[in-house]
Amino acid sequence: MKQILSNFKIQVNENIYLKDPESSKLGKKIIDHSILLIDEIGFEHFTFRKLAEQIQSTESSVYRYFENKHQLLVYLTNWYWSWIEYKLVFSTHNIADPTTKLELGLEIATRAPAEDEQFSHVNEVKLGGIVVAEFSKSYLTKEVDQENQEGYFATFKRLVSLLAEMIKEVNPEYPHPKSLISTVIQGALHQQYSREHLPSLTDCKNDDELVQFYKNLVLKQINF
Amino acid sequence: MKQILSNFKIQVNENIYLKDPESSKLGKKIIDHSILLIDEIGFEHFTFRKLAEQIQSTESSVYRYFENKHQLLVYLTNWYWSWIEYKLVFSTHNIADPTTKLELGLEIATRAPAEDEQFSHVNEVKLGGIVVAEFSKSYLTKEVDQENQEGYFATFKRLVSLLAEMIKEVNPEYPHPKSLISTVIQGALHQQYSREHLPSLTDCKNDDELVQFYKNLVLKQINF
DNA sequence: CGAATATAATAGTATTACTATTATTTTGAA
């Protein structure tokens, strides 16, 4: 994966930052360390002041990249889903059989990133953890409609529609591909969180079982 | 429903408040108006100061009932899931056929509450909306493990285990009842939210279709 | 090299999330 993708830079919609953090050293430091810090103390306790301390910079410097910490979270989650989308598009590119293709897509969309997948300055494993715990906070706000119009959630919606298309290739008659896919992706995040913190909400002992559970759910559902 | 349940008072675990809001007029006002206010401005913008203004009381008076607004949210979501649990237990009580019972249970757990179900001083419809938009914020925090130990999420876990038992009665061999149920309940909340704010993530046009989608998902999945 | 731009340092404001103190009102047991 590292070799395949190392030429690509994840692009995030320019509405989601004031100044592109990929365009400077400070910008990259903001991204890298915000991932470490949010992973460590959680989004609620995370502040630009604390982040600035960690990177030996100042609050106002961070504010020149992002309007506020909410926008930074949206940036991080978009980066994450873009990365999943790249992996999905590359991996499924040459696969002819629709069912195999769908299974592979589900695998990529539901499995938590592993240590050996690192391909950028970003810590993808910790970012995956942030997505599990914080992604839903990025859209469960009163500002969702306006932000949706500005493309804040476009990456995730595109991923859902990509996988929904894969379902349609397996069974063009299936009536609820988008509901099924978004239920499965969100469900996988939730099950990962549950395994760690609310174990009575899951039966999956490990990631393999979890991925298998969702693959099975989808295939059984769409095959008539 | 109103008649059946009007004798029952929803009980919330006493760890989830400092003073029982059901024990006084002010307490009930806090609950009622916090639902209206959170529904109106969202949990992020909600403060005890704003709430106190609405009910012509003071911040410090509210603080004598709840440690902070997070605890109030946990209280409200527990109340909601307790109410769902009551409806589920009553409705399925005398049903012999396990499949019919499960279908009814899924119906109650996935359908958004309707206007005519009002049975208490609480606005159940708006509370349902709050659960859709804010429930996940109640456990996606760094304090989840400690709060889980104190019983903050017991009501939801009990509801999941009730429905998981219903699955086992239909098919004792099915290996992932808890994962399936928690995926479905969370999924239904998410689909309700999507229908309103991120429509490209759903195919369900209305509540009936949504409920049917999840019933079908479960039944197809567990029937061998 | 010099101008433009980015960053750092510092300070300041409004709001939030509380805590503390005292006064007033309500209540409920003798």
Place this chain on the structure above:
DNA sequence: TTCAAAATAATAGTAATACTATTATATTCG
């Protein structure tokens, strides 16, 4: 019915958060 205890209201205050503004210094790039 009274009077003590408890609940509530009024007021004030603190530390942290979420910003904005100003100026000084460093960097970069045409």
